[in-house]
Amino acid sequence: MIDDLVKDYLHGQLRSTRRALVWKLDGLSEYDVRRPLTTTGTNLLGLVKHLATVEAWYFGEVFGRPFPEPLRRWQDADGSDLWVIPTESREQIIDFYQRAWVHAGATINELPIDAPGHVPWWSRPDVNLFTIMVHVLQETARHAGHADILREQVDGRTGVMAEYEEQVDTEAREAHWATIERAAQEAAGGSQHAELSDTHRTVGPAL
Known part of the structure; x- marks a missing residue:
């Protein structure tokens, strides 16, 4: 059984x-x-x-x-x-x-x-x-x-x-992404990572 x-x-x-x-x-x-x-x-x-x-x-x-x-x-x-x-x-x-x-x-x-x-x-x-x-x-x-x-x-x-399926809320997604990005930059030492982060941001889809 x-x-x-x-x-x-x-x-x-x-x-x-x-x-x-x-x-x-x-x-x-x-x-x-x-x-x-x-x-x-x-x-x-x-x-x-x-x-x-x-x-x-x-x-x-x-x-x-x-x-x-x-x-x-x-x-x-x-x-x-x-x-x-x-x-x-x-x-x-x-x-x-x-x-x-x-x-x-x-x-x-x-x-x-x-x-x-x-x-x-x-x-x-x-x-x-x-x-x-x-x-x-x-x-x-x-x-x-x-x-x-x-x-x-x-x-x-x-x-x-x-x-x-999740409904796309563009503003909420952008805000969520920005929150995570700020946390990552802070953990990594601040603004010196901003340029690299901006490059990474362009990889995803255009929402």
Whole structure:
């Protein structure tokens, strides 16, 4: 009984975190979902593509239940699972992610939580379903957090889930930012940091 409760809880958390990540694409142009937003090229649609690949591998090959489509390894040197070529549409990437959810769900529902698996690219390759569910949930939550920040950089939109989207109050945000900036300058020794701080202020979205 407790095993089923644990499995259901982890699966529920994974479902909600997936939805939050995909929601971060809503309302953005093709350019904005694809463009690099960090010095290493991190981008919103690439995160979705990456996590689709992660789920397809971890809930597939690891348990002898391969995903029914050819997959790239996400460790490829070119990082091709982390960005999207022009001929791949947003709809195709999201559909791939959703198909990976279905495949993962079948593995989760049909196997006991202590079902053995094998991850050949791990230093300790022998695992079980519980280990993989926690690992994939952790990976998804981490990248959903990345997506939160990336989306805020693009247009200031924030919120954990669509139903909890925060309304933008430009004046309140500016005042809050200024309060934090003053505290940082005071802690760092005062006005000699003002020029650097002004430069940092221009990085965020125009609200």
